[in-house]
Amino acid sequence: MSNPNETKPFIPHIAILTSSGMGHLTPSFRLAALLANNNCLVTFVTTHLTVSLAESNSISSFLSTFPQIISRNFTVLPLDPTSVNSTDPFFLQWETIRRSAHLLSPLLASSSPPLTTLVTDMMLASSFVPATADLCLPNYILFTSSAKMCSLFAYFPTAIAAYDSNEKPDIFSNGIHINDSLTIPKSWLPPPLLDPTHLFATQFVANGKQIIESAGILINTFEGLETESLQSLNRGNIVKGLPQMIPVGPLAPCDFERGQGLPWLDNQPDNSVVYVSFGSRTSMSREQIKELGNGLLTSGYKFLWVVKDKKVDKDDEDGVEEIVGHEFIEKAKDKGLVVKTWVDQVGILSHQAVGGFVTHCGWNSVVEAALCGVPMLAWPQGGDQKINANVVESRGLGLWVESWGWGGGELVKAEEIGTKIRELMINERFKIEAAHVKEKANNANKNVRALINQGL
Numbered sequence: 001m002s003n004p005n006e007t008k009p010f011i012p013h014i015a016i017l018t019s020s021g022m023g024h025l026t027p028s029f030r031l032a033a034l035l036a037n038n039n040c041l042v043t044f045v046t047t048h049l050t051v052s053l054a055e056s057n058s059i060s061s062f063l064s065t066f067p068q069i070i071s072r073n074f075t076v077l078p079l080d081p082t083s084v085n086s087t088d089p090f091f092l093q094w095e096t097i098r099r100s101a102h103l104l105s106p107l108l109a110s111s112s113p114p115l116t117t118l119v120t121d122m123m124l125a126s127s128f129v130p131a132t133a134d135l136c137l138p139n140y141i142l143f144t145s146s147a148k149m150c151s152l153f154a155y156f157p158t159a160i161a162a163y164d165s166n167e168k169p170d171i172f173s174n175g176i177h178i179n180d181s182l183t184i185p186k187s188w189l190p191p192p193l194l195d196p197t198h199l200f201a202t203q204f205v206a207n208g209k210q211i212i213e214s215a216g217i218l219i220n221t222f223e224g225l226e227t228e229s230l231q232s233l234n235r236g237n238i239v240k241g242l243p244q245m246i247p248v249g250p251l252a253p254c255d256f257e258r259g260q261g262l263p264w265l266d267n268q269p270d271n272s273v274v275y276v277s278f279g280s281r282t283s284m285s286r287e288q289i290k291e292l293g294n295g296l297l298t299s300g301y302k303f304l305w306v307v308k309d310k311k312v313d314k315d316d317e318d319g320v321e322e323i324v325g326h327e328f329i330e331k332a333k334d335k336g337l338v339v340k341t342w343v344d345q346v347g348i349l350s351h352q353a354v355g356g357f358v359t360h361c362g363w364n365s366v367v368e369a370a371l372c373g374v375p376m377l378a379w380p381q382g383g384d385q386k387i388n389a390n391v392v393e394s395r396g397l398g399l400w401v402e403s404w405g406w407g408g409g410e411l412v413k414a415e416e417i418g419t420k421i422r423e424l425m426i427n428e429r430f431k432i433e434a435a436h437v438k439e440k441a442n443n444a445n446k447n448v449r450a451l452i453n454q455g456l
């Protein structure tokens with residue numbers, strides 16, 4: 001991103017184009033803040049129409065905390081939802097933005113001072129990398145999941161090219177064999193990928209193909225967490241000709257993300273509390289919520305549980321008591337805190353009272369737990385989360401009970417949940433490894449700042 005021919009101090013002007021969902025917005029904010037705090041001018045491009053309240057609230061907070069960041073609103077064209085094979089509002093929003101790509105170039109071309117670099121969210125690569133080619137700017141991809149997931153993302157178009165519905169009805173039966181040391185089992189694949197006509201699958205293939213044309217891939221991970229995957233990607237062992245992977249993680253949280261604190265947590269002993277959350281867009285069945293609640297009670301540990309009843313927060317109308325039941329609230333009185341609001345997750349994970357995290361393994365959650373040195377019980381619910389759970393387990397940061405399957409599958413019983421939580425909280429090896437990775441995370445964070453100051 002540096003310009004060696006400039007004699008005047010060179011200030012890069014970087015446009016960041018984000019997509020939809022907190023799992024994508026949050027790392028975009030953090031990257032924007034990192035660049036803006038390290039001598040770059042940043043233009044942040046959003047669509048004002050968001051799926052969730054969490055997204056619109058955080059965009060407003062982000063922009064008001066960073067008045068030096070230029071905000072550009074990108075008006076998208078409406079999408080006919082019957083024209084695509086998915087009803088997931090976040091996937092539909094990605095598609096809506098993708099199909100409006102041709103409208104972005106004129107908006108960016110009018111930037112003043114002129115842009116020097118673009119950064120495009122991974123879910124928009126297929127249409128925005130070509131649509132902005134006329135601007136002749138280096139276009140980097142922001143990859144918001146793990147390097148292991150990036151290996152699948154980059155390789156999957158090759159695998160799918162072999163698809164022949166007549167002769168090979170199940171090309172996935174032996175998993176995706178990427179190279180001699182990496183095969184992704186079929187059961188780990190994001191479920192929508194198993195149907196090549198699914199909107200998610202078509203986006204995944206198109207985006208995966210396109211990243212090869214980008215200037216580089218900024219990824220929210222770090223050497224100390226995913227050494228091997230980063231090496232394989234950068235040595236051409238996954239896909240030949242893949243641009244450089246630039247680990248920029250762990251992307252540090254911005255000040256505006258800080259919450260007010262939880263006095264309940266302040267009163268708990270060190271390492272005594274299990275934090276339970278499944279991210280911003282995963283809801284569980286009431287039946288599974290009941291088992292989880294009872295599992296927490298039988299674990300014998302105190303807990304802080306963020307309950308989510310609906311995928312999109314605007315639809316989440318029932319109160320916490322209605323969801324978990326009055327009986328549970330009574331039993332949990334001295335044992336835990338159950339909330340149904342947006343919480344400051346990094347604030348919680350970095351609190352000394354928290355000793356373990358039951359997580360769906362959304363990649364941001366994994367990186368945040370790594371940054372805070374908190375061991376995890378991985379309970380993947382969908383998407384890239386089994387691949388991320390494998391990273392957690394193989395890095396020694398916690399445990400994953402593979403037989404629990406995806407969320408919405410077989411009911412996982414309270415007793416088993418309680419047993420695994422005890423294993424998580426007791427195991428000293430997880431604590432030692434998590435402390436070790438935390439140290440590496442903090443060092444990686446310093447290195448990224450230095451890298452940006454040198455012009456990436």
Ligand code: UDP
Nearest residue numbers: 023026279280281342343345362363364365
């Ligand atoms: N998050 C939060 N408070 C909440 C729920 C989520 O701060 O109450 C944040 C969490 O810290 C993470 C992001 O939202 O940064 C969720 O991203 P992740 O990749 O973990 O999961 P997703 O929500 O995309 O499934």
Ligand code: UDP
Nearest residue numbers: 021023024090145149203204207362383384
């Ligand atoms: N994903 C991916 N490549 C794609 C589409 C999605 O790696 O082309 C990942 C994405 O980061 C996401 C998961 O697969 O975590 C499934 O999407 P989801 O809607 O859960 O997004 P999230 O909000 O969790 O990032």
